[in-house]
Every structure is written in C-alpha cells, then in structure tokens.
Amino acid sequence: MKSRTLDAVNNQIQAEFQSAYIYLAMSARFEDMKMSGAANWMRIQWQEETAHAMKLYDHLIRRGESPVLQTIDKPEVSFESALDAFERVLEHERHVTHLIHSLYEVAVEEKDYALQTLLHWFIDEQVEEEENAEAIIDSLRLAGESGQGLFLVDRELGQRAPEEEEDE
Ligand SMILES: [Fe+2]
Ligand SMILES: [Fe+2]
Numbered sequence: 001m002k003s004r005t006l007d008a009v010n011n012q013i014q015a016e017f018q019s020a021y022i023y024l025a026m027s028a029r030f031e032d033m034k035m036s037g038a039a040n041w042m043r044i045q046w047q048e049e050t051a052h053a054m055k056l057y058d059h060l061i062r063r064g065e066s067p068v069l070q071t072i073d074k075p076e077v078s079f080e081s082a083l084d085a086f087e088r089v090l091e092h093e094r095h096v097t098h099l100i101h102s103l104y105e106v107a108v109e110e111k112d113y114a115l116q117t118l119l120h121w122f123i124d125e126q127v128e129e130e131e132n133a134e135a136i137i138d139s140l141r142l143a144g145e146s147g148q149g150l151f152l153v154d155r156e157l158g159q160r161a162p163e164e165e166e167d168e
Helices: 004-033 036-062 082-109 113-143 145-159
Strands: none
Touching: 004 036, 004 082, 036 082, 036 113, 036 145, 082 113, 082 145, 113 145
C-alpha cells in the first residue's frame, strides 16, 4: 500500500474511534437526563463506529500493513436537549461523510482499487447515517417541548438493537 493511502486510512480509523467516543459521551449525558432510550441509541452508535474503525483496521491487516493508532480527543458534549444532541449528530456525520469522500479521492488518485471497493460500503453507510439522524430530528421537532412527545420518541430510540454482522 502506498504511504499516502496508508496514512489516510490510519486517519480515518482515528476519526471512527473519535466518533465512537463522542457517541459514548452522549450516551452518558442522556443517562443523566433520564432518557434511557436515547442513551441506548447512542450506545449502539458507539458500537457501530467502533465496528467501522475495525473494518478499516482489518483491511490494513489483510493487506499486510500495520495500523497506527492515534490520539483520541476528550469529547465535548454539553447539550441541553435531545434535539440539540441529534442536530450535533447530523453535523458530525456530515463531517465524517466529507472525510470518507476525501479518503475515496485519495484511493482513486493512488489507484488503490481494493480500498475503493471497501469505501463503497462506507459511502452508502454515510447516506444512511445522515438519513437516520434527519429522521430523528424530524420526530423531535414534532414532539417539541411536550413531555409526552419526548417520552414517545425516547421509547422508540430505546428499541434500536445492534445490527447483525453482515457478510463480506
Ligand atoms: Fe462511522
Ligand atoms: Fe457514523
């Protein structure tokens, strides 16, 4: 693997672990707010982001490269409402989409076809991530300040279960 591509993948591994860390911190904050459903949703998000990091990590291993793990920053999550939190999720996922697209551009420029194929999965995943966050924001906007509305959205978020491992 070319060093430019390798560095770019290592950076993306960091970004995925960083995402995982942010969502775990959000999960803890939702536990504080007694919104156990949203806490559950964020905890599953943490698992998924960790799985994304590991997908890239394993790709490097399979190609005979050594992943180089980087520093993960302390997550800053001080939201006051669920709507605020999920608006941050959407903003963060848009940022990650941008990172994935930049990584794909590197894979194209460096003619790394195997990495391009792997990244197709990530490109689709980001569409889903943004779509999910937008749908939750819509529900939270409808719920507004109503305790009953928030209760129902929280209950729905509590039903999110970990995804089945897909075949590769
Ligand atoms: Fe991710
Ligand atoms: Fe994500």
